[in-house]
Amino acid sequence: MLPYRTQDNRIAGVVITFHNITDRKRDADAINDARIFAETIVRTVQHPLLVLNRDLRVQTANIAFRELFAVFEEEPKGRLIFELGSGEWNNPPLRSLLDKVVSAGDEIHNFEIEQDFRLSGHKSMLLTASRLPQQRGRDELILVGIEDVTDRKRAARHREILIAELNHRVKNTLAVIQSIASQTLSQASTVEEARNAFGSRLVNLAKAHDVLTRESWDGADLVNIVTDTVNPHAGGENRFRIEGPHVRLGPSSALAMSMALHELCTNAAKYGALSSDAGQVAIIWRLVGEGDDRRLNFTWSENGGPPVNIPTRKGFGSRLIERALAQELSGTVSVTYEPSGAICIIDAPMP
Structure with missing residues (x-):
């Protein structure tokens, strides 16, 4: 909205321009709904799940992950995965797996890792990792699913x-x-x-x-x-x-x-x-x-x-x-x- 002026600089009216942003709002609402939907799924799945960005920083960690691996922060968002817990996730095989996902876009299924955790003891894990494409140029995410097969x-x-x-x-x-x-x-x-x-x-x-x-x-x-x-x-x-x-x-x-x-x-x-x-x-x-x-x-x-x-x-x-x-x-x-x-x-x- 802008004022309309005459040659002697008097305001003679107002020019109002309208832009139709219905689709943009609809898209934003859809993205927000999808994000809420995805985060809800992550939180409620019983297997440990992590959502990372391309820098391998945590976007979401569900309760099952935090309980199993003694990550006591309610939401460790923004932390590098290698810094979680007592640093046990700084594991060479895990680094190699995530590098393949980030750089080559590979999907990894049932990648076995053995690791000792200071608080929860020795764990045998099967990891599945894949990239999650995002719309409108948003950074891709990495979904990491973990199955604890220690007892098995x-x-x-x-x-x-x-x-x-x-x-x-x-x-x-x-x-x-x-x-x-x-x-x-x-x-x-x-x-x-x-x-x-x-x-x-x-x-x-x-x-x-x-x-x-x-x-x-x-x-x-x-x-x-x-x-x-x-x-x-x-x-x-x-x-x-x-x-x-x-x-x-x-x-x-x-x-x-x-x-x-x-x-x-x-x-x-x-x-x-x-x-x-x-x-x-x-x-x-x-x-x-x-x-x-x-x-x-x-x-x-x-x-x-x-x-x-x-x-x-x-x-x-x-x-x-x-x-x-x-x-x-x-x-x-x-x-x-x-x-x-x-x-x-x-x-x-x-x-």
């Missing part, structure tokens, strides 16, 4: 470990059964004796597995190993005196200890303290030393049974106790036969 990868690794461990345990168990069968059959004088001995040893092996299964095969407590193994041989009260602290044994050591105790019980029931009503067995252990020098002192001693004769040959049970158990515990195992009964002493490192 950890579960996959755990599954692989479990399969390998299961395979190892099955092979070991079959080897133990094969050894039990071979030794039992070679030393039994009758088929009935072989059947009974073999069945008894398999039952004890199964019970030892039950103890480990209750502990998810992470090991077993020596108190549980001892009580579960000797209970079937108790035959009444006060046959066993059990004293000792809680000691954690690994799976293989727990199985070996259980099998050895079963052999000691079997021998005691046939020839030793458990073959008479007055016989008793004391099972006592303690820990000595501390730290890496800590050791387990374990004693099985029989008394009150018939006089014990020293065996003329060593059978499967003796070899299992003195050799296999000692090897599994990386210690020493000795079995002696006193007139009062058999004595088994175990000394093993227990760091």
Whole structure:
């Protein structure tokens, strides 16, 4: 709007010019609506999302991103992505990915990155990045979507470990059964004796597995190993005196200890303290030393049974106790036969 003047410079009227800006307003409103729409989507998506400009400065970071990666600013707009958090995003593979998007216009899908974050720990991520064209010469934006696959990868690794461990345990168990069968059959004088001995040893092996299964095969407590193994041989009260602290044994050591105790019980029931009503067995252990020098002192001693004769040959049970158990515990195992009964002493490192 401008004044209209005469030749002598008097205002004689006003000139009004009208411009139709309907389309411009409509376009501006549409752009604003689109921006609000896009920002709403970014905020509500559950996966972490970032919108960056060409300078890699944050335009929008949704809540999922800020929570997962401990970015505490309510809206870190204007900050370089490499400055977010404690600088962990200053990652060479991520720089390479964003450079390809900015310079070459490439779309990147499922680009894997491993990174340690000070507050949220180690993360395995799949990144997808692409450019977002803008109208009317506005700077292009870069959309970065992040999928946290840390738990998925950890579960996959755990599954692989479990399969390998299961395979190892099955092979070991079959080897133990094969050894039990071979030794039992070679030393039994009758088929009935072989059947009974073999069945008894398999039952004890199964019970030892039950103890480990209750502990998810992470090991077993020596108190549980001892009580579960000797209970079937108790035959009444006060046959066993059990004293000792809680000691954690690994799976293989727990199985070996259980099998050895079963052999000691079997021998005691046939020839030793458990073959008479007055016989008793004391099972006592303690820990000595501390730290890496800590050791387990374990004693099985029989008394009150018939006089014990020293065996003329060593059978499967003796070899299992003195050799296999000692090897599994990386210690020493000795079995002696006193007139009062058999004595088994175990000394093993227990760091």
